[in-house]
Amino acid sequence: MRFRRVRLQNFKCYDDADLRLDSGVTVIHGLNGSGKSSLLEACFFALYGARALDTTLDEVITIGAEEASVDLWFTHGGHDYHVERELKVRGDSAQTTTCLLEGPDDPVEGARDVRTAVADLLRMDASAFVNCAYVRQGEVNKLINASPGERQDMIDDLLQLGKLEEYRERASDARVGVGRVRDTKRGALEDLDDQIATKEDKGLHDRLNRLKTELSEVTDDVDRFEENRDQARTQLEDAEADLEEYEQRQAELDEVESDIDALTDEIADAEQARERKADRIAELREEADDLRAEVADLLDETDLDADDADELTDDALDARLATLREDREAVTERIQEQTAEIQKHTGAAENARERAEELAAEADAKRDEAGDLATDLEEAREELAERRERVESLDQAVEAARETFADAPVDPEGAADHRESVADDLAAVREEMAGVESDLENARETVAETERLLEEGRCPECGQPVEESPHVDSLDEDRERVADLEAELSDLEAREEGLEADLERADALVEQADRIDELRSERESLDQLIEEREAALADRADRVDELRERAETLEAEAEEKREEADAAAEAADAARERMGELNGESSDLKAAIQRVERLRERHDALGETTDRIETLREERSNLAEQNDLRRERLQDKRDRKRELAEAVDSDAIESAENRKQEAEQYLEKVEPKLDELYERRDDLQAQVGAVEQEISDLEGLRERRDDLRATVERLDSLYDEAERLQSMYADLRAELRQANVTKLEAMLNETFELVYGNDAYSHIELDGEYELTVYQKDGEPLDPEQLSGGERAIFNLSLRCAIYRLLAEGIEGTTPMPPLILDEPTVFLDSGHVSKLVELVESMRELGVEQILVVSHDDELVGAADELVTVRKDPTTNRSSVERADSADAAALAAFN
The missing domain is CATH 1.10.287 (Helix Hairpins)
Structure with a gap:
């Protein structure tokens, strides 16, 4: 696997950068803080997204920008691939808006799908890829300075053995969980056995037969008493029908007698009413005489042409009223005219007086306004003189400042x-x-x-x-x-x-x-x-x-x-x-x-x-x-x-009443008896149902017991399987660690001897706990901390390169080696040991590493470069740029330095 090209826009300190990366050794050179490591982070981010960053997406976008993008082109397994990621600020945070992986197969879109596709393609997730290919800045001595336990955890993590411990712990958790479930099921099985034994001791089937026999006898008694009750009800209904007929005749007789009384009263009332009406007629005749006399008196006070009430007509009265009303309306109209005339003159007088007052007030206001303006005019003239003096003082101040x-x-x-x-x-x-x-x-x-x-x-x-x-x-x-x-x-x-x-x-x-x-x-x-x-x-x-x-x-x-x-x-x-x-x-x-x-x-x-x-x-x-x-x-x-x-026959009525009484007396006695029988029958039916339910529950308990017994047997088998799986992961981790230790020890000795080439040391031993020991030629053991500062740095770089080779060779059957990346490897090296680092880089290339990227601000590494990438930061804009040179330019620069 090899990086071919990376292009950045608004990524951290880069506005716009486009860098081509070739095979061989590429040295990314520049001052501290110029942005060299950001180029590598962009490559990791392109492959795995935010999972490969130590910061958030918000910190990736250049300060002041609203969006950023990273494009990475790489080859893998003989095919070319291109990954594109774009970020935009939305609200208070940054979000991935575009994520696309293009290759020989169909394109893959979406951050999660692309990350999964890259992990499947390279057979490494973000953590494995970075730990395998990337020797971080400042971590060269991290392995040798760590305690044995810390060193064991770090190397196990680098070699992916920590996953086996995680799987062993999962198997252990599963075993414990299965054991708890199995114990619970066993307890439930014992409870079921106790419940089944209790129910079998009750003799449920014999009890059911006895209850059904008693229920049949009670049902026969209920049928017999119900038949007698029905006959008594029929007799009662017949007697009540006869009595109802007699009652209807008696009711009609009572009604006829009532009608006779009512008619007699009505005749008497009508005669009394006729007498009252005769008295009222006499009273009305006297009222009519009084009204005729009053009409005659009123005629004398009017000018109507009639001598008495009989000669007076409604038409004459209506005509006279119409004439009088017309005359009064004419007078009323004239009154209204005069009222309007009065209102008109009164309103004109009031309006004229109000207007006179308004004009006088307006005249006073104009005089006051003129007085105020005259006063303001004098003050404004004084203020104008002061401003002219201020202009002169300003001219003097300008000259003094110049x-x-x-x-x-x-x-x-x-x-x-x-x-x-x-x-x-x-x-x-x-x-x-x-x-x-x-x-x-x-x-x-x-x-x-x-x-x-x-x-x-x-x-x-x-x-x-x-x-x-x-x-x-x-x-x-x-x-x-x-x-x-x-x-x-x-x-x-x-x-x-x-x-x-x-x-x-x-x-x-x-x-x-x-x-x-x-x-x-x-x-x-x-x-x-x-x-x-x-x-x-x-x-x-x-x-x-x-x-x-x-x-x-x-x-x-x-x-x-x-x-x-x-x-x-x-x-x-x-x-x-x-x-x-x-x-x-x-x-x-x-x-x-x-x-x-x-x-x-x-x-x-x-x-x-x-x-x-x-x-x-x-x-x-x-x-x-x-x-x-x-x-x-x-x-x-x-x-x-x-x-x-x-x-109406009194003897027939007496006979019907006797038959009704007999039927009512029997029904009064039979109903309580039937209620008692009904209650007993219901109780027996409930008991039968309860016993039948218990028998059904017993069968269900037996079925549950069989199922639960089979479940316990399966859990026993699953518990044993989880226990075997736990032991298998533990054994496999131990075997793989020992195999890795043997192979890593050989690679470490090979790398260290190739790079260091000092006759003072014979070999390095690495035990099962990753404890390191350096042996001198005379067989005297040394702790790695006893080495000089430069030797320790070279020793640790050799160890990391050996781990890289081990990881790469472990997957070489299906996946080529990833690039080897060394970020500021000279931090702990003095000038005398930088040449050893150059030899280490050359040895890794000879061992088959196709692409090696070295990030450093040290000029001495430039000579080892096939390609030189110079990173510079503009101090005025705080933005970085990259410049690429070939091997000849790199050699010239190294010779100049």
Whole structure:
């Protein structure tokens, strides 16, 4: 498997980067913090998504951007593949919007599906891929410095043996779980055996036969008593039917007697009513005489042409009322006309007075406004004079501020650019200081390590004790390099101090330049305001004169409106006198109308009384006719009474009552007996059902016992199988660990001997707990920590490369080796051991690793590169860029360095 190309957009510190990666050794070179490791993270992210990152998706997108994308092209198993991932900020978090894997088969879409497809394709998940191919920055000495237990866990995890322990624990958990379930089922089986034995001891079938026999006897008794009850009910119904017939005849007889009494009463009531109506007729005749006399009196008070009530007609009364009402309406209309005339003149007078008051008030307001404007005009003139004085002071302040630039390197217009230039120079010096400080710290550590070994009487190169003081050629060079770096750092600190003073001076100049701009802006604003205020003062003076002239005009108009109000009031008084005369005429007409209406009312009442007398006469005649009919019906009722009295037989009624009583007495006794039998029958049926249910439950318990016994047998077998599986995983882990230890030990010795090539050591041993021991040529064992700093780093790199070879060869049958990635492997190496690292890289390539990626800021590794990728970060934008060079350019750069 080999990376071919990676393209980034808005990924961490990269705006836009496109890098081609070839076979062989590629060195990614650049200063610390320039973004070298981010290129590798982009490759891992393309393959496995967020699972391969130590950060969240939000931290992946470049600060200030809303979206990012990563494209990775790689080859695997002879086929080309392309992975595309896009991120976008939505709301408060980033989300994957596009994820696509293209290859020889159908494309795969979706983050989860792509991650699964890549894991299936490479036969490694994100953790396995990174741990196999990636030696992280700062972790070169991690294995050798770890405790035996920690080292065992780390190497087991790298070799994927931790999965077997996880599977063994799962099998153990499964065994325990099956054991708990099996014990529970066994307890349930014992409970079922107890329940079945208890039910079998009850003799359920014999008890059921006895209950069914007793139930049959009770059922026969119920049928017999029900038959007797039905016969008694029939006898009762017949007797009740005879008694009901006799009762109907007696009821009819009672009804006829009641009708005779009612008719007799009605005849008497009708005769009394006829007498009352005769009395009422006499009263009405007296009322009619009184009404005729009253009508005659009212005729004398009117001018109608009639001598008495009999001559008076409704038409004559209606005609006279119509004439009087028409006359009054005419007078009312004239009154309304006068009322409108009065309202018109009164309203005109009020309106004229109100308008006069309004005009007078408006005139006063105009005079007040003119006075206020005159006062404001004087104040505005004084304020204008003050602003002219402010303009002069601003001109003086501008000249004073410009004098500060007399000895400055720039004029006010270039102050901001000058400050930015000084700030850029200061940032560059500080960045250079950081690099020198890092190199100085490394150089001091190298000198300190060498001096420590010399004091202990050990060789700084190999760490072995020597009899005489060893000679180290590089120690003087290292001390000289420390001195040079200290001098360089001192010069940079001096430059930094000078630039800081320049920056402070530049800040002051920017403030003065801003002050000049502010003063000029304020003066322009004041000039414009003074011009506007002078024009406004002239307009205000004209406005004062206009207001005073308008006040005089309004006062004259108010006097005219007062005169109009007086004339309108006189016209309203004349109209009121005319309306008084009309009101008197209307009152006379009203009295005449009321007399005629009273006459009409009395005349109508006389007609109604006469009509009522005639009606009462007709009602007395009708009552006489109705009584004649009632007397005929009364005779018929008396004849029917005699017939019914003869049809009622007292002996037959007595016999029917006796039969009814006998039937009721028997039914009264038989119902409780039947209720008792019903209750007993129901109880027996319930007992039979209960026994049958218990028999059914017994059969069900037996079936459950059989099923549960089979379940317990299966759980016994499953428990034994889980126990065997647990032992198998434990044995398999031990066997694989031992096999891996043997193979890893051989590969480690082969790699270390190939790289180190020192006659001081014979071989390395690795026991089953991954405990490492280095043997000298004389057979003396050494702990790896006794090696020198550079030897320990080379030793650990050899161990990681041996683990990589073991992992790769374990899957080589179906999957080619992944790229080998070394991230800052020189962190713990001094300059004398970097060449050993180069030899290690060459040895891995000779062993068949197609692609090796080395990330480093160390210039000494450039010579080992087939391809050189340089990463640079722009200090002004904080954005990184990549530049690729071939092997010839890399060799030239190495020779130059």
